[in-house]
Amino acid sequence: MVKTIEEINQKIREGNAVVVTAAEMKEIVEELGAEKAAKEVDVVTTGTFGAMCSSGAFFNFGHSDPPIKMQRVWMNDVEAYTGIAAVDAYLGVAQLSETVEEYGGSHVIEELVKGREVELKATAYGTDCYPRKEIVTEISLEDVNQAVMLNPRNAYQRYNAATNSSNRILRTYMGTLLPNFGNVTFAGTGEISPLNNDPEYRTIGVGTRIFLCGAKGYVIGEGTQHAPPYGTLMVKGNLKEMKPEYMKAAYFPGYGATLFVGIGIPIPILDADMARFTAVRNSEIETKIIDFGVARRDRPVVRKVTYEELISGKVEINGEEVRVSPLSSFYMAEKIMKELKREIGMGEFSLTAPVDRIPTKRVFKPMRQREIKVVKSVMVKAYTIPPETPIEEAARLMIDKGLNHLPVVENDVLVGIITSWDIAKAVARNKKGMVREIMTKNVIYTYPDEPVEVAARKMEKNDISALPVVDSKKRVLGIVTSEDLSRLIAR
Amino acid sequence: MRLLLRFDSKTVREPVISRTTLETGALINILRASVGARRGEILIEIEDKKAKEVEEVLERLGVDVVELAEAVQKDDELCVHCGACVSICPTEAITFNGERRVVITAEKCVHCGACVKVCPTKALSLPL
Structure with missing residues (x-):
């Protein structure tokens, strides 16, 4: 049996369409089977509500008198991009305020949607047609000509979950990750998420009408970084029609601003295949847990995991039970599915056939870089000393060789480090004896193949000025100092 | 108590x-x-x-x-029930209820403030 979208829309208009949420559909297909379910059900509503940094809005502010061709523009001190026509600008949700902490583009958009005014400030160089050089005014959504939410990448089909093998707390876009595999975080809503219910992108495509933050919006293509089955969507919608309850400005501590975006997508059940797709279960949706303790692009995969395990709240890593935080709101996703079901049931929302398909195959390439500079290329020979070296002798070595750091080595292995500051402290306190008594034992070190940016961040985080370079057996190969690195990175 | x-x-x-x-x-x-x-x-x-x-x-x-008497406080105007705090709480005082809303079990809260620091919508605060 095959239905067309027009037939389904006819039923919607007549108030006869059978609309169910994705959560309900799983049960229906299990009970009736795909063939029968496809006859019974016309539309399945899906939903997601996650922090989506790749979001923002286009504005057209109208012309001032005398007119201005904006060169730079700020909304509540958050800069928007105006390298387009005179009074058009794009405000990204992740852009941060230049004056207020923990406030960004997402907060500006939220204030506007709540009906509040924001300050608009712009500067320009002045032309014959646009003589004005600056303007400061207040605007609300009512005052601007257009306010269009346009999100380059939303509705991730699935996403890598995160954990942290390192020994310090990490503040990331995946939330706060506790040390030593202390927790796991994940994003996406699994079996109720739009793209997981249409994995071949048969009905979700260019032109699909969607629910976007309480308004009607549209899919305008595949999103950036679209790489099935990690598919994404580019979407747009009228900001003026959006409702504050279906979006939320957020600030991930130590990371930055972002926006929780509420998206709902109706899926027409055209045939038994579509019924089968929408019956997908969390246990069939797999992703990877990756280790953010390694600050590289290719972070190690800790293990594979299903959304069922993630949603259960506990996963096993190295034989230990680790607690899990979702970062997408299942409560809000459910609310969106139900709201979209209501709207379709009331005949307020009809379906669209895609004008074009989005790709079912696409790879996500890494950045082409000139070179990746690694520690090996900047490290210098390290003078090492045994822990039984008298403090005076270490001091003499530092002066003779012009050094500020001496790694301490025992049986070929790094066991400590002393700095000129440690020696100065020992002298000030009239402390005599061996280096072992004054050295720092918990040494922060680096590896020859570590990128220099990673080494520099280690020094900055720990407020230190040098790192011994060691091999996998902790044998000292050399040393890098912050002066060497800053010269290289600044270049 | x-x-x-x-x-x-x-x-x-x-x-x-x-x-x-x-x-x-x-x-x-x-x-x-x-x-x-x-x-x-x-x-x-x-x-x-x-x-x-x-x-x-x-x-x-x-x-x-x-x-x-009170646990850490949650402002439900701000909370979107994302659960970022759930795995951070050392005493498992923060959990999801049947509706998938984030709820706090007051008796388990030890006022450590860990959840307050991770909330992306600043919905959590300590009463003191």
Whole structure:
């Protein structure tokens, strides 16, 4: 049996369409089977509500008198991009305020949607047609000509979950990750998420009408970084029609601003295949847990995991039970599915056939870089000393060789480090004896193949000025100092 | 019953907790302690029926005692129930209910503030 979208829309208009949420559909297909379910059900509503940094809005502010061709523009001190026509600008949700902490583009958009005014400030160089050089005014959504939410990448089909093998707390876009595999975080809503219910992108495509933050919006293509089955969507919608309850400005501590975006997508059940797709279960949706303790692009995969395990709240890593935080709101996703079901049931929302398909195959390439500079290329020979070296002798070595750091080595292995500051402290306190008594034992070190940016961040985080370079057996190969690195990175 | 004890520069040097136990026979569970040279704060848990007695002794010994009836507070206008806090809470006081809303079990909260620092919508705050 095959239905067309027009037939389904006819039923919607007549108030006869059978609309169910994705959560309900799983049960229906299990009970009736795909063939029968496809006859019974016309539309399945899906939903997601996650922090989506790749979001923002286009504005057209109208012309001032005398007119201005904006060169730079700020909304509540958050800069928007105006390298387009005179009074058009794009405000990204992740852009941060230049004056207020923990406030960004997402907060500006939220204030506007709540009906509040924001300050608009712009500067320009002045032309014959646009003589004005600056303007400061207040605007609300009512005052601007257009306010269009346009999100380059939303509705991730699935996403890598995160954990942290390192020994310090990490503040990331995946939330706060506790040390030593202390927790796991994940994003996406699994079996109720739009793209997981249409994995071949048969009905979700260019032109699909969607629910976007309480308004009607549209899919305008595949999103950036679209790489099935990690598919994404580019979407747009009228900001003026959006409702504050279906979006939320957020600030991930130590990371930055972002926006929780509420998206709902109706899926027409055209045939038994579509019924089968929408019956997908969390246990069939797999992703990877990756280790953010390694600050590289290719972070190690800790293990594979299903959304069922993630949603259960506990996963096993190295034989230990680790607690899990979702970062997408299942409560809000459910609310969106139900709201979209209501709207379709009331005949307020009809379906669209895609004008074009989005790709079912696409790879996500890494950045082409000139070179990746690694520690090996900047490290210098390290003078090492045994822990039984008298403090005076270490001091003499530092002066003779012009050094500020001496790694301490025992049986070929790094066991400590002393700095000129440690020696100065020992002298000030009239402390005599061996280096072992004054050295720092918990040494922060680096590896020859570590990128220099990673080494520099280690020094900055720990407020230190040098790192011994060691091999996998902790044998000292050399040393890098912050002066060497800053010269290289600044270049 | 959970009590927040505040010590000044004098009481911070005294073995007040041990004295209180010896005098009242109450078992005192220390949930959190931050003790410096000049002042300190200790969060303790005691049996409800011993609470009055323990409070009296502590106050006599010069400790400032605050009864903590409330847990960490969540503003439901701001909370979107994302659950970022759920895996951070060391005592599993923050969980999802059947509706997938984030809820706090007041009796389990030890006022450590870990969740407050991770909330992306600033929905959480400590009552004190």
